[in-house]
Amino acid sequence: MKRKLRMGMVGGGNDAFIGAVHRIAAFMDGKIELVCGAFSINPEISKESGQQLFVAEDRVYVDYQTMIEKESLLPEGERMDFLTIVTPNFLHFAPAKMALEAGFDVVVEKPMTVSLEEALELQAIVERTGRTLCLTHTYSGYPMVKQAKAMIKEGHFGKIRKIIVEYPQGWLSRLSEREGNAGAAWRADPKRSGKSLVMGDIGTHVAHLAEYISGLRITELCADLTTFVEGRVLDDDGAVLLRFEEGAKGVLMASQVAAGEENAVRVRIYGEKGGLEWANEDPNNLVIKMLDQPRQIYRTGNAYAAPFTLSSFATHNTRIPAGHPEGLLESFANIYRNFALTVSAKNEGRTPKPEELDFPSVYDGVRGMAFIDTVVKSNESNEKWTKFVV
Numbered sequence: 235m236k237r238k239l240r241m242g243m244v245g246g247g248n249d250a251f252i253g254a255v256h257r258i259a260a261f262m263d264g265k266i267e268l269v270c271g272a273f274s275i276n277p278e279i280s281k282e283s284g285q286q287l288f289v290a291e292d293r294v295y296v297d298y299q300t301m302i303e304k305e306s307l308l309p310e311g312e313r314m315d316f317l318t319i320v321t322p323n324f325l326h327f328a329p330a331k332m333a334l335e336a337g338f339d340v341v342v343e344k345p346m347t348v349s350l351e352e353a354l355e356l357q358a359i360v361e362r363t364g365r366t367l368c369l370t371h372t373y374s375g376y377p378m379v380k381q382a383k384a385m386i387k388e389g390h391f392g393k394i395r396k397i398i399v400e401y402p403q404g405w406l407s408r409l410s411e412r413e414g415n416a417g418a419a420w421r422a423d424p425k426r427s428g429k430s431l432v433m434g435d436i437g438t439h440v441a442h443l444a445e446y447i448s449g450l451r452i453t454e455l456c457a458d459l460t461t462f463v464e465g466r467v468l469d470d471d472g473a474v475l476l477r478f479e480e481g482a483k484g485v486l487m488a489s490q491v492a493a494g495e496e497n498a499v500r501v502r503i504y505g506e507k508g509g510l511e512w513a514n515e516d517p518n519n520l521v522i523k524m525l526d527q528p529r530q531i532y533r534t535g536n537a538y539a540a541p542f543t544l545s546s547f548a549t550h551n552t553r554i555p556a557g558h559p560e561g562l563l564e565s566f567a568n569i570y571r572n573f574a575l576t577v578s579a580k581n582e583g584r585t586p587k588p589e590e591l592d593f594p595s596v597y598d599g600v601r602g603m604a605f606i607d608t609v610v611k612s613n614e615s616n617e618k619w620t621k622f623v624v
Contacts, residue, residue, distance in 0.1 A: 346599030
């Protein structure tokens with residue numbers, strides 16, 4: 235019998251903004267309901283959050299260990315189906331591992347872990363248990379990102395030569411971690427964030443987009459990381475030269491000290507016959523630039539005639555008619571919906587459709603951690619090129 239999937243949540247209490255974003259995205263399609271949570275390490279905040287979210291009092295837990303243990307003992311028709319983890323990076327691995335081994339599927343914030351070793355262990359658990367892990371690389375959920383991927387896969391631009399991705403933002407242009415900003419404090423702490431601030435927090439987003447859209451994997455890189463803000467422990471700016479499969483070359487820039495910028499994610503990819511451009515701050519538009527044609531703009535939600543028909547992956551992830559903006563929340567929701575459709579299909583004993591399986595997985599999480607490791611290694615090396623190996 236078809237039903238909503240029951241979600242548990244670790245973190246995301248009323249003192250954290252990202253939990254609300256996840257819940258809005260998860261609930262948008264009516265396929266998921268929140269049934270339990272360990273919303274904060276502070277028991278009072280967790281209890282208050284549970285009350286505000288109308289979660290039954292006996293299913294608001296003091297910690298994730300207790301939640302997973304007790305939910306595992308509930309009847310199959312009552313216990314949670316999957317766990318969403320929206321904690322700082324250092325608290326991703328342990329609850330994900332415990333949940334997967336207890337038979338629950340997992341949605342987790344990026345980066346997946348704080349080390350490549352942890353990421354590989356989660357991959358091994360997913361492969362052994364057959365559970366589903368979804369990584370919320372949000373920008374891959376946009377319809378026009380999926381259209382870009384489809385056009386490259388169809389050979390619209392010929393062989394890919396150049397991939398340029400960038401993510402400038404300016405919110406850490408000051409020493410915010412020492413000024414009472416809790417989000418900055420844990421991100422700038424290597425014990426809680428990992429080896430790199432800028433690459434772990436935002437660089438992995440555009441590295442994922444580069445591989446996701448182009449269909450090509452990074453094979454080597456040459457990185458330069460900088461800490462511009464005096465007193466900061468981790469890097470806050472970075473540039474990376476990239477080499478991809480099949481000979482493509484690329485450039486990745488990520489900065490959290492680009493003063494005045496918000497979240498200016500931008501992707502440009504060029505092949506033998508033309509290229510494309512997509513920007514997060516104008517997400518409904520995909521700009522196509524061909525050698526022998528006028529510049530074209532594909533827009534979300536349009537029923538274009540052949541040969542300009544939008545791909546099934548773009549239309550599957552479009553919610554409203556053309557001309558109505560679809561933004562980050564809808565993109566986030568696309569990831570949750572595809573995850574939910576995949577888990578439901580597996581529960582019903584059927585094979586998920588390709589469009590349903592189109593969300594970042596544990597393998598993307600491993601690639602992300604390998605990217606961070608390799609960038610840090612390259613930055614510390616005197617060698618120009620560093621092998622990207624998983």
